[in-house]
Amino acid sequence: MTSPLQPSLAWRIFRHVVLMSGAVVFLLPFVWMVSTSLKPADEIFTEGLRLLPERWAAIENYRRALTDVPLLRYLWNGVLVCAAILVLQIVVALPAAYCFAKLKFAGKRLSWTLVMLSLMIPFQATAIPLYIMLYHAGLLDTLAALVIPFIASAFGIFLLRQFIAGVPDDLIHAARLDGMREFELVWRVIMPAAKPALIAFSIFSVVWHWNDYFWPLLVINTMDLATPPLGTMFFKNEEAGTDFGPLMAGTVIITLPLLVFFLIAQKRFIEGVTLSGVKG
Template sequence: MAPSLHRPQRLVADLPRLVLLGLLGLLFLMPYLWMVSVSLKPMDEVWRATLSLIPETLAIDKNYGRVFREVPIGRYLLNGVIVCAGILAFQLVFAIPAGYALAKLNFRGRDTLFAFVMLGLLIPAQVPAIPLYIAFAGTGLLNSYAALIAPSTISVFAIFMFRQFFRAMPDEMIQAARMDGLGEWSIVWRIVLPNAWPAATAFAIFSVVAHWNDLFWPLIAVSGKGELATPALGVIYFRTEEAGDDFGALMAAATLTTLPLVAAFLLAQRRFVEGITMTGLKG
């Protein structure tokens, strides 16, 4: 009975915080809501002086139909799935053992190696772009999935994130596995990895969002309006060649390319929050 009596008081005490969080969430959500709203409007409503989220006349067939008729949007989305899945798989394969070694193994130069990992976080993607382009051009790998995936296979952010997560794992569990005769590789894949799914899910969200929306490197690695365009590059093609000033169709294309990200985050949000909470920032 006592907890039920205190529940209204807790709700009243939390109300200002909930209202503030709700307003901030709505503020960050407004650009996406406006994009969806414009994708449903005819052109005469888009250019009106008054702003309204709810369309008076739906132009779904015109805007979304034009996207499906004039650009291979399905192919662009498939390319995004292939590229993001390939990048994420390689990043996890490299980052999990590296993070485990930096967190749980004692070897000479470990702190120095971790310092280089931290320095790697400071290097923007634009710095190695020209050497990578020259290397891929020299090997004939431009305009291929390899050119889109290979430069991002090693993520220093993933190594840092898993290192922080593994430092929070109890050493007793690792020691017990060693006493049972497991080698370090077996410990990584049979003991550590099953317990690292929250961190892996959190990093997967970061990785997929970053590379799904990446325009810089695909614009360099893929030339022409080919079949290897990623979603962000596909929207650029549609904007420059097909849509023109038809912002309703352009926003329809943008909505279709961002919808998989929204769905993926909604499905993985619990694991994402759990992974971020458990990773922390232990020194």
């Protein structure tokens, strides 16, 4: 007999069917991308639904993806940009989040309101002023132009503040009694305690900036400075054209690091998002 507090078998089956259906919808483009990367050009637009090719062209497609354009260079640019952005965001966001969560200072409420308001402003609304600023600074068409606009992250401050608010005050008082100053306390006490939230934010940040196409398209003109999504455009325009096999092979290679990164940090990511969401 089913407990009144437990869902019925029919409801559980229905729930799982809905979830699995949603998963299929989201995964289908990725499955099709991998399938296309394995096919020769004459099989990509044939009639009928066929995931596996009749004649395998995987080696040729992936070889062209790696050799026709400097794809490894694009991947390295992506790693440099994402790593630089993430490190600088943490350097700014962690002390700011600690101040909002644990300290009292004049203008705290107003400052927090401004942080929340900045979350509502789309990046595209500030793109032109940022572009003009970088132009006058002589930083257009450099990797620095891809990093500087994202150093301060309102979302990072918000996420970390929610987590740090749940860190026991006794831990902070004990660190102060041991002679730690506030800045030292942030990096030696708060940072290890907030590791789940930091990992969750790291995934959000890396995925966002690894996949960013809009901003690199505005500020980068040199092919060797392209990030992975922009490099895909260069590859399509100059090498692949309408040959979607090598193009999809390059896209698979670009997507793979994100998948590996998320699978490695999946447990901490879920923990960080969950705990940050329940802190006041």
